Structures are given as C-alpha cells and as structure tokens.
Amino acid sequence: MTERQRNLRLYVPVYAISLVIYLAACFVEPTFFTWNNNVNLFTRVTPLVLVGIAQTYVILTGGIDLSIGATVGLATVIAASLPFVDTPSNVLLWLLIPPSIGLAVGLLNGLVITRGGFPPLIVTLATGAVWKGVSLFILAEPGGSVSSGVATFVTGTLFGFLPVPLVVLLLSVLVFHLILKRTAFGRSIYAIGGNERVAYESGIPCDRVKVWVYGLSGLIGGLVGMFLSARMSSGDPLVGEPYILNSIAVTVIAGTSLAGGRGGIIGIIGGAYIFDLLNNILNLLAISTFYQYVAKGLVLIIALAITSGGAELRPGRLLRKGRRKELQEENG
Amino acid sequence: MDSVTLTAPVRRLKGFLSRNAVVLLLFLIVLAMSGFGAMVSKGFLSLDHVGAILRTASFLGIVAIGQTLIILTGGIDLSVGPIITMGNVFVCMFMNGVDANNPWSFAAILLLGLAFGAANGLGVTYLRISPLVMTLAVGSLVTGITLIFSHGAPKGLASPLLREIGVGNLLGSVPIIVVIWAACSAAVILLLATTTFGRNLYYVGANLRAASLSGVRIPLVTVTAYALSGAAAVLAGTLMAGYTRTAFLGIGREYTMWSIAAVVIGGTSLTGGKGGYAGSIAGTIVLVLMQSILTVMNMPEAGRRIAEGLIILVMITVYFRKPRRR
Numbered sequence: 242m243t244e245r246q247r248n249l250r251l252y253v254p255v256y257a258i259s260l261v262i263y264l265a266a267c268f269v270e271p272t273f274f275t276w277n278n279n280v281n282l283f284t285r286v287t288p289l290v291l292v293g294i295a296q297t298y299v300i301l302t303g304g305i306d307l308s309i310g311a312t313v314g315l316a317t318v319i320a321a322s323l324p325f326v327d328t329p330s331n332v333l334l335w336l337l338i339p340p341s342i343g344l345a346v347g348l349l350n351g352l353v354i355t356r357g358g359f360p361p362l363i364v365t366l367a368t369g370a371v372w373k374g375v376s377l378f379i380l381a382e383p384g385g386s387v388s389s390g391v392a393t394f395v396t397g398t399l400f401g402f403l404p405v406p407l408v409v410l411l412l413s414v415l416v417f418h419l420i421l422k423r424t425a426f427g428r429s430i431y432a433i434g435g436n437e438r439v440a441y442e443s444g445i446p447c448d449r450v451k452v453w454v455y456g457l458s459g460l461i462g463g464l465v466g467m468f469l470s471a472r473m474s475s476g477d478p479l480v481g482e483p484y485i486l487n488s489i490a491v492t493v494i495a496g497t498s499l500a501g502g503r504g505g506i507i508g509i510i511g512g513a514y515i516f517d518l519l520n521n522i523l524n525l526l527a528i529s530t531f532y533q534y535v536a537k538g539l540v541l542i543i544a545l546a547i548t549s550g551g552a553e554l555r556p557g558r559l560l561r562k563g564r565r566k567e568l569q570e571e572n573g
Numbered sequence: 574m575d576s577v578t579l580t581a582p583v584r585r586l587k588g589f590l591s592r593n594a595v596v597l598l599l600f601l602i603v604l605a606m607s608g609f610g611a612m613v614s615k616g617f618l619s620l621d622h623v624g625a626i627l628r629t630a631s632f633l634g635i636v637a638i639g640q641t642l643i644i645l646t647g648g649i650d651l652s653v654g655p656i657i658t659m660g661n662v663f664v665c666m667f668m669n670g671v672d673a674n675n676p677w678s679f680a681a682i683l684l685l686g687l688a689f690g691a692a693n694g695l696g697v698t699y700l701r702i703s704p705l706v707m708t709l710a711v712g713s714l715v716t717g718i719t720l721i722f723s724h725g726a727p728k729g730l731a732s733p734l735l736r737e738i739g740v741g742n743l744l745g746s747v748p749i750i751v752v753i754w755a756a757c758s759a760a761v762i763l764l765l766a767t768t769t770f771g772r773n774l775y776y777v778g779a780n781l782r783a784a785s786l787s788g789v790r791i792p793l794v795t796v797t798a799y800a801l802s803g804a805a806a807v808l809a810g811t812l813m814a815g816y817t818r819t820a821f822l823g824i825g826r827e828y829t830m831w832s833i834a835a836v837v838i839g840g841t842s843l844t845g846g847k848g849g850y851a852g853s854i855a856g857t858i859v860l861v862l863m864q865s866i867l868t869v870m871n872m873p874e875a876g877r878r879i880a881e882g883l884i885i886l887v888m889i890t891v892y893f894r895k896p897r898r899r
Contacts, residue, residue, distance in 0.1 A: 359889050363837045366830060367885035374878030381875070486651070486709055499703040531725065534717030541710035546700040 251496035251504070254547045255511035262518045270525045280404045282517065284396065284472065287406040288313075288465045289513040292484045293491035294417045294506050295461035298454050300492055301421075303434045303501030304354065304361035306455065308369035309462045309488055311376065312346050313481030316466020318376045321385025321476025335391055339470070340463040346372060347459015351452030369485070376478035383477035387470050395471035409468070410510070418506050430454060434501030491516060494544050515544055595840030599855035602888070606862045614869040620746050628816070630861040631754035633831055635809040637839075637853040638761050639690070639802025640832040645765075646798050647778040647845025648697060648704035652712035653806045653832055656689055657825030659719045660810025662727045665820040670730030678732070682807050689715055690803020694796030712829075719822070727820035739815020750812050757805075761850045774798060778845025835860050838888055859888065 267274045292309055299306040316339035323338060324331050350368055354361050398404050421427035429450045432440035441447050462481070470476050489499075494512035497504025519540055523533045590597065610617040636653050643650045660682055667678035689711060696707040731739065741749045765771035773794045776784040785791055806825075813824055839856030841848025863884050867877050 353886070357890055360837065360843045362843055363834065363885065363889060366834065367882040367889075370878045370882030370885070372882075374875045374880075374882065377875035377878060490706055490709060493703060493706045499705055529721075531717055531720035534713045534720065536717075538710045538712070538714030538717065541706065541713065542696060542700070542702065545702040545706055545710070546696075 255508040259511040259514040283406040292488040293509040295458040296488040296492045308365040310481035310485035311369040311372035312462030313466045315376045316463040317470040318380045318476040320470035327390040339467040343463020344460040348456040351455030355448040385476040628748045631750045634857040636832040637835045639805035642798040652708040654825035654829035655712040655715040656806035657810040660807030662820040665729035668732040686803040686807030690800040694799030698792040731814045735815040
C-alpha cells in the first residue's frame with residue numbers, strides 16, 4: 242500500500258461517517274444547517290480538536306497523556322484568577338500565563354517519563370491527580386472571571402465574518418499537520434513510535450523529542466484552557482475531565498494506532514464532529530441522556546470497527562488467513 | 574560480587590529476592606505506611622481499623638484481579654468502573670431485599686458481568702479495536718444501560734444474606750469479604766502459575782505473533798480474560814451492595830483508574846507479559862492504606878489529590894529502573 246492509499250483508507254471513513262451524521266442531523270432538524278448553529282459547532286468542536294491533536298502527538302510516540310484534562314482545568318482556573326480589568330497588560334498576562342503553565346506542566350511530564358523510564362500512563366495519571374489538586378486548591382468551585390474584551394474576541398469573528406474558533410481550528414490542524422509531516426521533529430515522532438530502539442540507534446535524540454512532545458501537549462492543554470475560560474468567562478477545575486478520554490477516543494477514531502508510530506491528525510476534525518454531532522442530534526431529538534451513553538458507546542464501536550487500521554495490539558488481525566500466510570512467509 | 578563464590582542457599586535466596594523484589598519492597602512500604610499511620614492516629618493499627626482497611630482493600634483487590642489478567646495480555650480495561658456500578662445497582666434491584674431472590678440474582682448478575690466482559694474481548698479480537706477504546710465504549714454502553722434500567726434512581730436492597738456477607742466477620746474479627754478476596758487471590762495466583770490458560774495469558778502479552786504461531790488460541794484466551802474481568806467487577810459491585818445495603822450510581826467511578834494504578838504499582842508491565850497478581854495485592858493495599866492515612870489526617874480534597882499523585886510518583890520512582898538502551 243502506498244502512503245497515499247493508506248491515508249485515504251484512514252481518512253475517508255472518518256469523514257464519511259461524520260458527513261452521514263451531519264446530514265442526518267440536518268434531516269432531523271432543519272435549523273441545524275443554519276450558519277449560527279455551525280458557528281456554535283465550531284466553538285464546541287475546537288477544544289476537542291485541539292486536545293485531540295495534543296493526544297495524537299503523544300500517542301504517535303507510543304505514549305499517552307492522561308493529565309491533559311487536569312492541565313486544561315488548571316489553565317482555566319489560572320486564567321480566571323488573573324486580574325480581569327481590560328488593560329493591554331492584563332490581556333497580555335491572560336495570553337501568556339495559562340499557555341506557559343501548560344507548557345511547564347507538559348515538559349515536567351516529559352522529563353519525569355524520559356529521565357525515569359516510567360510508563361507514561363501511570364506518570365500522567367499521577368501528575369494529573371496533582372494538578373487537579375492544585376486547581377481545586379486555587380479555585381474550589383467554578384468561578385472567577387475573565388476580562389470581557391478577551392471573552393468577546395474569542396467567541397467573536399475576524400473581519401466581521403470569520404468565526405475565531407473556526408480560524409483556530411483550521412490553522413492549528415494545518416500547522417500541526419505540517420510539523421508532523423514536513424519537519425525533522427515530526428519524522429522523529431513517527432520513528433520513535435515505530436521502534437524507539439531503532440530510532441535511537443539512528444541518532445534521533447529520543448528523550449529530547451519526547452520531552453518536547455509532552456511539552457507541546459501541555460502547551461495545547463493550556464491554550465484550550467485559555468479558550469474555555471474565555472468562552473465560559475470563568476474557571477472550572479473539573480472542566481477538563483471529559484477531555485481525558487474523549488481526546489483519546491477522537492485520536493483513535495481519526496486512525497492513529499495506540500501502539501504508536503502510525504496515524505496522523507487530518508482525520509481529527511471528522512472524529513471530533515462524530516463525537517459532538519452525536520450528542521447534538523440526540524439532544525435535538527430530546528432523547529434522555531441515559532440513552533445517549535448507549536448510543537455513544539455503540540457509535541464509537543461501529544466507527545472504530547470501520548476505521549481500525551490494524552495495529553500490533555489487535556490479536557484478531559492474526560486470524561485472517563491472508564495475514565497468517567504473510568506471517569508464515571515472513572518467518573520463512 | 575562474583576556469584577559463583579556464593580553458596581547454593583544464598584544464591585537461591587538472592588534469586589528469590591531479585592525475582593520478587595517489587596513485591597517484597599511493596600510489603601516493606603506497607604509496613605512503613607502502617608507505622609506512619611499509627612503515629613498519626615492512635616487507633617490506626619487496632620484490629621477493627623485494620624479489618625476495615627482490608628475490607629476496603631478487598632473491593633479494589635477483586636477488581637484488580639480482572640485488571641491484572643487483562644494487563645498481562647497487553648490490554649487494559651476501562652470498563653471496570655461502569656461494570657462495578659452495574660453490578661451494584663442491578664443486584665439490589667434483583668434481590669429487592671429478599672433472600673428468596675438470591676440464587677437467580679447471583680446467577681443473573683454474574684452472567685451480565687461475563688457477557689459485557691466478553692463483549693470487550695470480542696471487540697478487541699474480532700473487530701480489532703484497541704482495548705483502551707473498546708473498553709471505553711463498552712463502559713459508556715454499560716453506564717447507559719444501568720441508567721436506563723434504574724431510571725437514574727436505583728431502587729431495591731441487598732438481601733439479608735448478602736448484607737451478612739458484606740458486613741459480617743468470621744472468627745470474631747476477620748471480615749467475610751476479606752476471606753472471599755483471599756480465596757479469589759489464591760485461585761488467581763494458582764491459575765496464573767499452574768494452568769495452560771495462565772501461561773497462555775503471559776504468551777499473548779509477551780509476543781502475540783509468537784503465541785499465535787505456536788498454536789495458542791488467542792481469541793479464546795483474550796475473550797476469557799476480559800470475561801473474567803467483567804465477572805470480577807460485578808463481584809466487587811455485588812459485595813459493595815452487601816456492605817452499603819443500597820445501590821449508588823457513582824460507586825464504581827474511581828475504581829477504573831485505581832485498579833490500573835494498583836496493578837502497575839504491583840509491578841505488572843503495561844506492555845503485557847510480565848508481572849502477576851501477588852504484586853497487585855501489594856499495590857492494592859498500598860493505595861488503600863494511603864487513602865486511609867489521608868482520611869485520618871483530615872486532608873481536604875485538594876490536598877488529597879496532590880498527595881495521591883505525589884505518592885504514586887514516588888512509588889514508581891522507587892523501583893522502576895530506566896531500561897538501558899544497550
């Protein structure tokens with residue numbers, strides 16, 4: 242399979258499924274197709290896409306970041322605790338501090354994981370608990386406030402018609418896609434996830450790359466926290482919780498293998514739309530949240546069954562006759 | 574030191590120590606923590622309190638059985654929390670506080686646990702979905718089903734028999750639940766050490782390809798492991814119902830992550846194929862002791878989270894060693 246074919250096999254199903262769900266939504270509720278509703282969708286989908294990008298980078302190296310939810314929460318709490326009178330310096334503080342803290346949190350994860358050689362899952366689980374505690378310490382309950390200028394900017398439009406969230410969404414996917422595919426850093430990420438030993442032997446500074454990947458994940462977590470704090474005009478220590486597992490689900494739906502080394506971020510917008518639209522339709526149909534859990538589980542399973550690309554961790558792959566033959570040939 | 578010069582018993586002892594270093598170290602940590610707990614609070618090491626701690630540990634320990642089996646195969650189970658809650662809620666509904674309902678209630682709840690666990694395994698093997706997201710999806714499904722059938726407000730009561738199992742003691746001060754946990758632990762350790770199924774679990778986790786080529790029936794082994802995890806989770810949920818008498822929709826929430834933490838702290842490798850249940854027992858006790866100490870110290874929520882995170886971090890630094898590149 243060429244790279245191009247593989248990409249098509251990864252991305253076409255994701256976008257096909259999200260399109261089907263989107264059309265179904267328009268069918269169920271005609272007002273769904275209005276510009277206003279779509280702007281709402283961008284606003285809701287953007288944080289999910291961003292955390293999905295962060296998670297994809299980490300998962301591509303063969304790691305996982307369970308602390309991203311706590312990082313998002315910490316960033317909103319800090320953003321909402323900053324002075325909120327609209328002066329240029331305050332806006333600058335708001336723009337700088339939450340992302341920097343996110344970056345610091347992420348780098349720390351990366352350092353602990355690489356210096357210690359600990360499993361990322363348990364390290365980020367632990368650091369996530371720590372930062373959640375710190376957020377709860379700063380702000381025990383949702384509250385605080387964010388300067389109104391900032392809030393209106395983030396939820397507003399550029400040049401009068403381009404919604405800011407949409408710009409953020411498209412720009413970030415483009416930039417992070419190019420970093421992944423066109424830079425040495427991006428190549429190293431794939432190499433490390435594919436086979437860290439080989440990557441190391443070929444001279445890739447594995448530890449340094451991994452530290453920066455976790456740093457990037459934290460930075461994006463900080464940016465998402467900043468964005469959410471502006472949208473809610475407040476901070477909430479627990480606002481990031483759903484993003485922990487949703488970011489992983491979106492990453493996997495978008496075709497990235499949890500074993501690392503395979504996948505990309507082009508499919509993430511589709512994945513995020515599948516997630517969000519599903520809730521949206523079920524809400525429009527006034528279906529109880531009880532059934533929404535069931536629907537979410539079933540759709541996730543169906544979407545994954547369709548998009549699953551084939552990773553080492555999937556024993557069933559070995560069952561198929563063709564594959565078994567391949568193996569026998571490989572092993573002589 | 575040159576190992577050739579060592580006498581046979583010393584060498585054997587050394588081998589035993591290095592093979593079981595993690596478990597031994599953990600039990601030392603348990604001793605140290607108990608000592609610390611006793612310093613913080615006077616009654617910490619009283620028979621009653623130790624019994625209470627072990628009882629709490631039993632719930633997590635039973636859940637960790639399933640998690641250990643699955644992590645040994647290289648998978649992970651994020652559906653244990655929802656399945657615990659399902660077991661907890663449904664068993665109360667089935668029993669409705671009457672002993673006559675016991676036999677079919679136990680059978681039905683066990684079947685449900687096995688079925689949802691097996692669903693996880695089937696998705697992982699036949700739909701080729703990675704365990705983390707498959708179990709996440711099934712978890713969502715199970716949460717929905719629990720909510721639908723309980724209408725969001727669980728009713729019913731544990732039967733008197735289950736209640737007795739939940740709160741009763743044997744020989745005066747050994748909680749029945751702890752005895753059940755001990756029995757299950759012995760069964761699992763034997764299962765892993767002596768049966769073909771146990772050995773196959775390790776093979777599947779260590780090298781799927783090699784296992785498949787040497788004739789291990791991977792789907793059977795994997796599905797069985799996930800089904801057993803589902804059964805362990807409903808068992809824990811049922812015992813919790815016995816302990817608290819009524820059902821509670823949030824009861825399983827923390828157990829997903831705690832069970833993974835217990836297994837990993839116990840030295841079972843997340844990549845599969847290495848470890849065992851003895852470590853998970855120690856990991857479970859360490860985690861429960863830690864929580865108990867934090868409770869005794871009246872730590873507020875924020876401080877608790879910070880302390881929990883830091884302690885897990887310190888714990889893994891104690892015995893994880895960075896694998897050498899060469």
